[in-house]
Amino acid sequence: MITHLLFDHDGVLVDTEQWYFEATREALARLGVVMTFDDYKQHLVDGASSWTGAESQGATPADIDGARSWRDDRYQHYLQTCDIDIDGVAEVLSELAQTYQMAVVTTSKRRDFELIHRDRVLLDDMAFVLCREDYLEAKPAAQPYQAALKRFDIRRDQAIVIEDSRRGLAAAEAAGIATVKVHNEFVAFQRAASDYAIPSLGELPDLLRGISRSEGR
Structure with missing residues (x-):
């Protein structure tokens, strides 16, 4: 029986991914490296660093560290x-909180995460948040979601993960947790298997009701 929801953050609760790409693209341009969106997509698929091109063109570690800081x-x-809100997310979370315990499991750095939510209410119903600093191995490793299970003190069959990317879905699969893939146009090029798929987060309550009925809840 599913009693807990584990949410990815970027691309699921807020629309930030295009701006991370844009900041990275601009930072690389300062080093004389042109990165197209196709390049960026390939890096996401391969798990490669966006800074490899700068290294191959002679950028020093100090140059890259400076560019990373500028990018951040x-x-x-x-x-x-920029407008990073996704319509209806707050309402969906408020509805789901009546039935489920919820948490966020993200690869976002905590300083970015806290800035995003400084004036937002999306975390009001979350039991906790795990950011990049809270675990050693990032997605697609299982550790982030394993840490969430441990924090809740629940079995993996009691949770379901809501993700948008291949790396995130792979992390949940590695942890043995069922998955829901939410469509995100920015990463739609990624082919990723999931147990369930929905076009938007607004469809999640109905999906979960259907799952509950099938479980006899």
């Missing part, structure tokens, strides 16, 4: 100035 600041600028 630029990304925070976008988080504060």
Whole structure:
């Protein structure tokens, strides 16, 4: 019986991924490296670093560290100035909180995460949040979701993961947890298997009701 929901963050609860790409693209351009969206997509598929191109063109570790720092600041600028809200998410979470315990499991850095939610209410019903600093191995490793199971003190069959990306779905699968894939146009090119798929988070309550009926809940 599913009693707990584990949510990915970027691309599921907020629309931030395009701005991380844009900040990275601009940072690489400062090093003389052109990165297209097709390049970025391939990096996501391969799990490769976006900075490899800079290294091959002679950028030093210090150059890359400086560009990363600039990228991080630029990304925070976008988080504060761009519309990253996804319609209906707050209402969906409020509804689901009446039935399920919920948490966020994200690869976001905590400083970015806290900036995003400084003036938002999406976390009001979350039991806890696990950010990148809270575990050693990032997605697609199982550790982030294993940590969430341990924090809740539940079995894996009591949870379901809501993700949008192949790496996130792979992490949940590695942890032995059922998955729901939410469509996200920015990463729609990624082919990823999941137990369930929905076009938007707004469809999640109905999906979970159907699962509950099939479980005899």
